[in-house]
Amino acid sequence: MSESADQARTRRRWISLAEFVAVAGLIIAALGFWNSWSERRDAQADRAQAAQDAAKKSRYVLKGEVASDKSVKLTRDENHPLSEARVSFPKALGVGPQDALADSINADWFAKPLLKLTDGGPDDRTGRLPVLITYTYNDADGEHRASGIYDVIWQTRPGTLPLQGRRLTIANFRLRHAGGSQAELDRLWTRP
Template structure:
């Protein structure tokens, strides 16, 4: 036989038990909803993270494709440097020198070159009174211009011009150029070039 509550107390206790089971079921259901919501949010957050990473990768790839990396070939015994970038058809460059040189911006086109004569006199004066044969680096801003389809592109970076001086018996010293080294990218400006030059500038004559 099935036990049936007879007394009022027994019926009340049975009702309380049923309510507890209902409450427990509701708690389990709510917990399930919370877990599902958390799983959905986690999936959405992961998706957003993946999308952000993909966008960042695409942006980095696009930036890498537009970045110019100039290489230099000394010509005429180091009188100038012929500049090229196999990945970009660079047509012209402008070169900005440290303020200490007191030189205007120099430009070269359509076959970009850097000429020692642009700054040789200033460098000779800065190194006068020391050894005839000296070597060093000159930081400059180089803006390289090229076309990507119908878009004009300009890449700016700081490069070091590798230079050396040589003594001559009668005509004094001369400056020769040995190469070009990429120093840094970012947003190069005059203050940064001046700061870099202050670190490598020849010591003043005493």
């Protein structure tokens, strides 16, 4: 049984049509796969951005400024109210941790040991005291705990009366970096 030229041409046309349908199906499948992959990638990027925005919104870095009474007033943020703030000093200074529940850091906490360490030197001095502040704050997501190492810039000045001696005041307050530990604080401390 041999086929005629017309039959052979018809058979080849059907093969070509079948090949065309197969290639078209392959292209449609590839486009569907690419579209699905693209949507997944975009959804992952959106989720990552939303998580980053939420973390940024809930993150709070404690700040403070020197008040007129020469203490450091911790700034308040209505979105992140403080429920606890604990100030730790280098162990070599001999000052125990202090609670800053009144939202302030007072020079009285460390003035006596620092004046003792700087005794015998010039009356006008400026130095840096690293402190570790561990604080707890709240936001819409609940309670969070954070810490940071801060520099308390101090100054000593002679007293106004001859027998009054020297006095220590706080001149500035700066964040050195977020995070930290007591061991790192002790490494950062250098005697004045």
